[in-house]
Amino acid sequence: MRTLSDADLDAAYTHLCHTLTRLGPAQSEAVLARLALLALSRSASAADALRLVDDAAQDLTPG
Amino acid sequence: MVQTAPYPFEARRYPARLPALQGGRETRRHPVVVVGGGPVGWCTALGLANFGVPVVLLEADDSVCFGSRAICISRRSLQIIQRLGALPGFLATGLPWEGGRSFWRHQEVLHFLMPHDDNQKLPPMVNLAQYSIEQILLDRAEEQPGLIDVRWQTRLTQLTPQADGVELQVDTPQGAYTLQADWVVACDGGRSLVRESLGLKLQGTSYEGRYVIVDILMDSARPTERLAYFDPPCNPGSTVLVHKQPGNVWRIDYQLREGEDPDAAIQPEHVAPRVQSLLDMMGETAPWKMIWTGLYKANALTLDRYRHGRVLLAGDAAHLVPIFGVRGANSGIDDADNLAWKLALVVKAQASEALLDSYSSERVAAAHENLSYGTKSTEFMAPPSFAFERMREAALSLAVRHPEVRSLINPRQTSAITYTQSPLNAPDDARFSAGPVPGQVLAEVPVTACEGDSRRESFLSDLIGAHFTALHFSAGGDVPAELQAWVVAQAQQGLPLQLLRVTQKACSAHAAWDHTGRAFPLYGAAPGTLVLLRPDGHVLGRWHQADMPAAARALQAALHPN
Secondary structure (H helix, E strand, C coil): CCCCCHHHHHHHHHHHHHHHHCCCCCHHHHHHHHHHHHHHHHHCHHHHHHHHHHHHHCCCCCC | CCCCCCCCCCCCCCCCCCCCCECCCEECEEEEEECCHHHHHHHHHHHHHHCCCEEEEECCCCCCCCCCCCCCCHHHHHHHHHHHHHHHHHHHCEECCCEEEEECCCHHHEEECCCCCCCCCCCCCEEEEEHHHHHHHHHHHHHCCCEEEEEECEEEEEEECCEEEEEEEEEEEEEEEEEEEEEECCCCCCCCCHHHCCCCEEEEEEEEEEEEEEEEEEECCCCEEEEEECCCCCCCCEEEEEEEHHHEEEEEEEECCCCCHHHHHHCCHHHHHHHHHHHHHCCCCCCCEEEEEEEEEEEEEEECEHHHHHEEEHHHCCEEECCCCHHHHHHHHHHHHHHHHHHHHHCCCCCCCCCCHHHHHHHHHHHHHHHHHHHHHHHHHCCCHHHHHHHHHHHHHHHHHHHHHHHHHHCCCCCCCCCCCCCCCCCCCCCCCCCCCCCECCCCCCEEEEEECEEEEEEHHCCCCCCCEEEEEEEECCHHHHHHHHHHHHHCCCEEEEEEEEEEECCCEEEEEEECCCCCCCCCCCCEEEECCCCCCCCEEECCCHHHHHHHHHHHHHHHHC
């Protein structure tokens, strides 16, 4: 469950896309890593934080 | 060899004809000339005719359009078309639909439904080709020959604004002539000559991505819904859209890969293998034939004003909205609906010219809303940078297991727009806790139409025509004497205002009986509530207990804005 409305999530998504575009591909991994850390630090619990990491990795194969 | 077929539609051809001329000038001056016989031009002409205003409509071609253009008509547009008297044709021809599916690679990642409930008379969307849209509107126009004078094969060549009107020069196969109009409505499309003549330029964003649009003829029992394929196995890296249309026509839009030559890409021999691999992936086995191919490039552009003196711009002449979200023709039809009543009342000297400035401000605000949704859809269809691409892949891949991100994939289909900031809106009454606010369109609800002893199952929108409507809510149809007197006084001055009672009980007066008990809560109404509707169905003002001086002031302020 999320507390953001559809429109709020959409606006945040678009803001992130524009931010990544502005900083360029070379910085995108850094921005996304920092974003991930900030999001993890706002998790409701330790289990929640670990599950976020696992969910993000799910279905991706080592490359 | 690619098998081809014609459209299952034959357009009637119309000859050019010259009006009565004197020295190359038309002898009669016209109150309104509409330039362009597309959906927006026809809706404008029909809208003006509803108010008894005669219109000359200039169309450069000799028939309705050809090819694949607008294909989806929204519920809001259908409500407008109902007021124009052309709804039966749209419902008879169009394919209604309520939702769609999006796929990423092999998996379905979204099944969306557009807003729909038991209160609605009309489906959220119908699919029909633009040639049918135009033909049905044209058929309706031909029923009113005294009001709508259609001039086929009449191409505008020059437009000259004047102090109290506009001079237009036109060319026809039978010769050129000049005509004079008090007002011109430019519905001449994306390459509007009117716009160019006024030195106006659309502003905004043009996108690089190109799409091939293909219409094919194929017999398939697949239901009508919007199908979107992101990075599909049949066309890796591309986005593909599929829409079913009447007459076994299927419309396919697919994105060209970077570096593909667009001119080569629309050749049938290049298109056919892509279509075949898509149909194979979809499991469609019936034989098919190619009807038409074209190229599309998304634009998100608008003028900052739609009124320039005696010239008003509408539809693609005023704004270009990306096709994703189906806001092109639908927003143009909304423009026509907003403009027609205002221009009609100005022509009939029942409203000040300043009313037309509200056409511009309301519809420019609507265009910005449409553009912001259209832009988001376009950026999802064809990501404009590595970042949009990367984030889209994240959204699509997470959507398989995480419903909470699926809204990002929703195509943001068109919906009715609220004129929140309209200068016409009366101050809202804080006693309402529900219901359409000033600037919002009326809420649909089933009612029983009462008149004397007659009882007829109906919908509220069926009882509201092209006029101002005082919707008065009561238990049994009792209306305050001062409200009744006000309505009668307006009618005596020729102002199109009608009273409609919404009642809790059946009654013998002309009324909408709320037999389901849904209308009162839907409008946040109690016995005594008054909602004043504009002729385009938007709320002008509302009073929880009818306040006659305030309602009369709101109407006057709308007709004669400062």
